Amino acid sequence: MQYLGTQNHDHGETPRIGVLLVNLGTPDAPTRSALRRYLREFLSDPRVVEVPRLLWWCILNGVILNVRPSRSARAYRTVWTEAGSPLLVHTRDQARALQEALHKTHGERVVVDFAMRYGNPSIPSGLDALWRRGARQLLVLPLYPQYSGPTTASTFDAVAANFRHRRWLPELRFLNQYHDHPAYIGALADSVRAHWADHGRADQLLFSYHGEPQRYLDQGDPYHCQCLKTSRLVAGELGLSEGEYQSAFQSRFGREPWLQPYTDETLKGLPASGNRSVQVICPGFAADCLETLEEIAVENREVFLAAGGERFDYIPCLNAGRGHIEALRQIVDGQIADWLARPAPREGTRERARAMGAPN
Numbered sequence: 278m279q280y281l282g283t284q285n286h287d288h289g290e291t292p293r294i295g296v297l298l299v300n301l302g303t304p305d306a307p308t309r310s311a312l313r314r315y316l317r318e319f320l321s322d323p324r325v326v327e328v329p330r331l332l333w334w335c336i337l338n339g340v341i342l343n344v345r346p347s348r349s350a351r352a353y354r355t356v357w358t359e360a361g362s363p364l365l366v367h368t369r370d371q372a373r374a375l376q377e378a379l380h381k382t383h384g385e386r387v388v389v390d391f392a393m394r395y396g397n398p399s400i401p402s403g404l405d406a407l408w409r410r411g412a413r414q415l416l417v418l419p420l421y422p423q424y425s426g427p428t429t430a431s432t433f434d435a436v437a438a439n440f441r442h443r444r445w446l447p448e449l450r451f452l453n454q455y456h457d458h459p460a461y462i463g464a465l466a467d468s469v470r471a472h473w474a475d476h477g478r479a480d481q482l483l484f485s486y487h488g489e490p491q492r493y494l495d496q497g498d499p500y501h502c503q504c505l506k507t508s509r510l511v512a513g514e515l516g517l518s519e520g521e522y523q524s525a526f527q528s529r530f531g532r533e534p535w536l537q538p539y540t541d542e543t544l545k546g547l548p549a550s551g552n553r554s555v556q557v558i559c560p561g562f563a564a565d566c567l568e569t570l571e572e573i574a575v576e577n578r579e580v581f582l583a584a585g586g587e588r589f590d591y592i593p594c595l596n597a598g599r600g601h602i603e604a605l606r607q608i609v610d611g612q613i614a615d616w617l618a619r620p621a622p623r624e625g626t627r628e629r630a631r632a633m634g635a636p637n
């Protein structure tokens with residue numbers, strides 16, 4: 278096998294700690310062709326769609342990639358900004374802000390970059406960039422607070438697949454969830470309190486999470502449990518009682534049962550049970566994206582109002598807000614504490630350089 282030749286020879290530079298933020302990804306443009314490319318990559322991942330490969334290949338190429346790209350492109354156009362896809366813009370801002378925050382405490386020792394599991398910038402390009410900046414210790418931080426196979430494990434697969442082609446691997450740490458981290462829970466609770474301060478309270482606080490097939494839960498995926506725990510902890514911090522909040526799952530795809538209750542059906546039922554106003558928060562998304570800005574803030578608002586609801590507030594994701602960056606900083610610090618506590622490893626660069634034929 279020919280290994281990747283990205284290993285530069287940094288003679289004598291202090292090795293750094295790299296932090297790679299990873300989110301799901303997004304099409305390069307809100308067009309049918311870009312969506313086709315993006316959805317093909319995304320929906321071909323066996324972690325996302327667990328259906329026998331040959332059967333799935335036929336469904337994907339025969340039906341889905343002919344129908345969905347135009348429909349999704351139309352939806353993406355409604356949320357697209359001058360700077361690009363919201364998910365990409367927020368993730369880039371998060372990486373910059375986190376770099377700044379970590380710089381304050383650790384100086385040049387810690388370098389941050391970001392990547393997307395599907396589309397661009399890719400995970401291989403993020404790993405290359407960090408290696409070139411001197412990262413020989415690497416923390417991969419998937420921006421999914423709750424672990425799930427389709428998101429977290431798939432990110433690990435992509436990192437591992439890239440490592441197969443590298444001769445010299447960094448020391449690796451992979452964060453697989455932070456659904457109950459006090460700083461993350463605190464940041465969510467603060468965002469709700471800030472919303473209440475400006476808009477007052479509603480009858481219900483609805484926590485809406487991206488769904489996945491019920492089958493994945495039945496087969497051991499901890500995602501569902503971690504979502505419910507996040508809700509319970511945030512509600513606890515806000516002093517909400519059982520009847521004042523609930524959790525539901527959105528973004529159903531395909532025909533098999535997904536995690537329930539479904540967000541749209543839950544919203545439809547609220548007015549009849551005396552809840553005329555609702556506030557919706559999506560703690561499973563580290564950044565606003567199509568699934569929050571369009572599916573929740575537009576589509577599901579209509580569902581609720583059509584069912585007799587009177588007031589629907591969408592509480593934005595934490596994005597690159599100060600509370601979120603501080604939470605991520607604490608999460609990262611907890612992960613890299615032991616690396617920081619020992620002196621940066623020496624690489625024997627002079628020996629390497631000599632072995633490669635450099636003059637002394």
Ligand SMILES: C=CC1=C(C)c2cc3[nH]c(cc4nc(cc5[nH]c(cc1n2)c(C)c5CCC(=O)O)C(CCC(=O)O)=C4C)c(C)c3C=C
Pocket residue numbers: 301302303304320325326345349362364421425427428487488489490500528530561562565566567568
């Ligand atoms: C087909 C199965 C899917 C599973 C399982 C799934 C799990 C899952 N997804 C997220 C986070 C995001 N998903 C986003 C978009 C999106 N998700 C699916 C399908 C599955 N997701 C599709 C087909 C799409 C594309 C949009 C569409 O055509 O409807 C996004 C938004 C991306 C953006 O660009 O804005 C996020 C974020 C999680 C956390 C999750 C875990 C269970």
Ligand SMILES: [Fe+2]
Pocket residue numbers: 487528
């Ligand atoms: Fe998804």
Ligand SMILES: [Fe+2]
Pocket residue numbers: 528567568572
């Ligand atoms: Fe959706």
